[in-house]
Amino acid sequence: MQAVASATLASPPPLGEGGWGEGSQLLRAWRRETVFYLFATPFAALTIVFGLWPIVLSVMTSFTASATALKPVPIYVGFANYAAILRDPLFFSSLRLTLVYAALAVVANLGVALAYALLLDSPLLARGRSFFKLAMFLPVVTPDVAGYVVWRWLYDQSFGALTAFLHLVGMPAFGGVASPATAMLAVLIAELWLHAGFYAVIFLANLAVCERALEEAADIDGARPWQKLFYVVLPELRPAIVINLVYALIQFLKTFTVVVVMTKGGPSGATNFLSYYAYQFFDQARYGEATAMATVLFAIVLLAATGVCALGERGRV
Amino acid sequence: MKRVLTYTVAAAASIFFLYPYLWMFVSSFRTTAAVLRDPLRCWPERFDMSGLASILQMGDLSLLRAMVNSLAIAGISTMLAVLATALGAYALTRRPRALAFRLLRYGFLMTMMYPYMLLVIPVYIVVYKLGLLGGYSGIVLFLAVGPIQFFLFEQLFRALPSEVIEAATIDGAGEAAILFRVVLPMARPVMATVTIITFLLNWAQWFPVLVISTDSDTWTLPVALLNVNGELGTNFQGIMALALVTTIPVALLFLVAQRK
Structure with a gap:
């Protein structure tokens, strides 16, 4: 619509020239619009083929018999795969492990990242700040497999x-x-070693736009350091906290690579998180159960992420 | 006193972040026996190259081939990703109310929410159906979409002053000319940042590469490392050397980019 308006404004159709001139105006406006669809085509194609189609396929596969999942005409078995994983006690212990781990990892990562960001932001750390920042961020760009291999050893x-x-x-x-x-x-x-730097950078970006006058006012009013932290700094960091919380929840609910490299789900199932457990089913060509588990985990991630987003929105007055 | 404490904590944290790199480097050049005797040594007694030599050929895969694969897959998928995402994000920000674009945006956000590792399972099925299993094109195309690129570009194009586009329109420029002659030149610094970030991310990718490959011919360095690490009969020095080879290019790229 905007383009039509601006195109018309740019060269108003000569009055009284009849329908033909108007038609060519429309044609040009139409061509102006189609070019945007042309621009978006590669992105749309990739998103659909490697994003949306797989998700739809995954949900559909969770309703098929594993042996027929890759066949041209899979046999649909209704909720049988979901019933099967709900009967599996290992699924529930894996789910519980995943939730416990995600909660601990989110708290640990955001806690350390926040503390380190506040430390780096401190005026006491005038010299060497860029070095400390670099040290923290280097693991973020390190290939995760390499980092976890070194930690394993x-x-x-x-x-x-x-x-x-x-x-x-x-x-x-x-x-x-x-x-x-x-x-x-x-x-x-x-x-924590690999990811904390990422969350710290988000906190630092938020700290950079904080209203310093508020902290100074708190100092003048004689606020204790912890009072300043809880009543002045943390409320100001709300946007970064919400972003980091959503991102960390998505990240740690699907913890996978570290398990593959370091533990293979062990010892005795101590790190058998849901995405790894689902992958094991996939590896045994039990596609139905694997995608049923994936769908359950997807629902949990979606619920957690949208829940945090909603809470973050509600708190913003 | 407070200053000393601050520096002590920052230094301790930096040791935590950086020590694994030192240990990886030193262990790549020390014999397994030497590491067993004294794991804490901070510099090799002498530079022992047998670790590097042992990974020059890993089964059917040569180290050189894995390096070329890594470079080619990360490089090509990065160029595709930057191009496709920049054009897509531009169209979506210029016409945010078009129904097709709104649907596309929601769809894209959905794929972001889907646990990435689990998306790869159905992607295997998709790539199988497209007949691209075992080739480079399936891997490269899969790596050509990413959320971070999209958000960075979206942010950039939203911040674009509308006067610029209006002025160009009044001058009679078509949309293609506006994009390629006006907008993209202005976006060059962000394009460079996005390119580096995408390359770093795609260099580290291992799961899609492993899932879409049918043999080791298309493996990248991280996949080779994972495989060597999982082998029976530990070649500790070789593992550390391969981890070093996998890490050094991206660490250097990051440090150089940071300087600018």
């Missing part, structure tokens, strides 16, 4: 530098990914 009982270091300073040994009790923590630390 850092934890190793005989090769690992961590084990040797703890021994050196006389601290008790850390089981790392070898012990069911510590595997989740070990995975969490490795993911």
Whole structure:
């Protein structure tokens, strides 16, 4: 519509010339519009073929018998795959693990990222700030497989530098990914190492546009540091907190690569998160159950992400 | 006193972030026996090249081929992604009310929400149906759409002053001329940033590459690393060397880009 208006404004049709002139105006306006569809075509094609079609296919596959999923005419079995995973006790323990891990990872990552961002933002840290920022962000651009491979070996009982270091300073040994009790923590630390810098950068971007006068006013009023943090700084950081929360929830609910590299879901299922569990079904060509699990996880992610978004919107007055 | 504490915490955090790189580097050039004896050493006794030598040929895949694959797949998919997303985001911001574009935007947001790792499972089926399984084109095309690129471009085009486009329109420029002669030249710095980010992201991709490949001919460095890491009979030094080779190009690219 806008283009039609501006095209007409740019060269008003000569009055009294009749329908032909008007028709050519329309034609030109129409061509102006079609060019936008032309621009969007590659993007639309890629989004549909490698984004929307797979999602539709995935949901459809979750209603088919696995053995026929790749056949031209799959056999539909209704909710049988969903019933099958709901009967599977391992599915529920995997779901519980995923939720617990996601909650812990979100809190740990955002907590560390916020603390580090506040530290980097502090006027006390005048020199070397760009170095500390760089150190924090380097893991974010490091290929995750490479980072997790190094962490896997850092934890190793005989090769690992961590084990040797703890021994050196006389601290008790850390089981790392070898012990069911510590595997989740070990995975969490490795993911924190890789991701925290990303969330810290978002916090820093928000801190850069904060109203400094408010903090100064709080100082003058004699607010204690924790009062300043909770009543002045955190409310100002609300946009970054909401963005990071949504992003981190999506990120950690689908934790996958770190499990593939470091634990393969073990030891004794201690890190068998839902996306890895679903992948194992996929690997055994049990496409029906795998996509049913994927759909359940998708619903959880969608619910969590939109829930946080809605909360964030409601709080904004 | 407060300053000392601040620096101590920042330094400790930096050691946490950077030590794994040092350990990876040192372990790539020390024999397995040497690492077992003293895992904490901060510099190799002497530079032992047997780790690098052991990964020059990994089964059917040569290190050179994996490097070329990584470079080609990340490079081509990045160019495609930047081009397609820039054009798409531009059309969507210029005509935000067109029904087709609104639907496309919602659809795109949906694909973002879908857990990425699980999207790859049905993508396998799609690529299989398209007959692209085992080739480069399936991998490259899959890597050519990404949420971060779209949002960066959308943000840029929304901030574009409308006077610029109006002025060009009054001068009689067509939409194609406006885009290629006016808008894109203005967008060049953002295009450069998006290109670097996309390259870094696509270099790290391993799951779609593994799923769409039918043999090791199309594997990239991260996939090769994952495979070597999962092998029986640990070649610790080789694993560290391959991790180093996988990390160095993107770390350097990032550090150079950061300077500018």
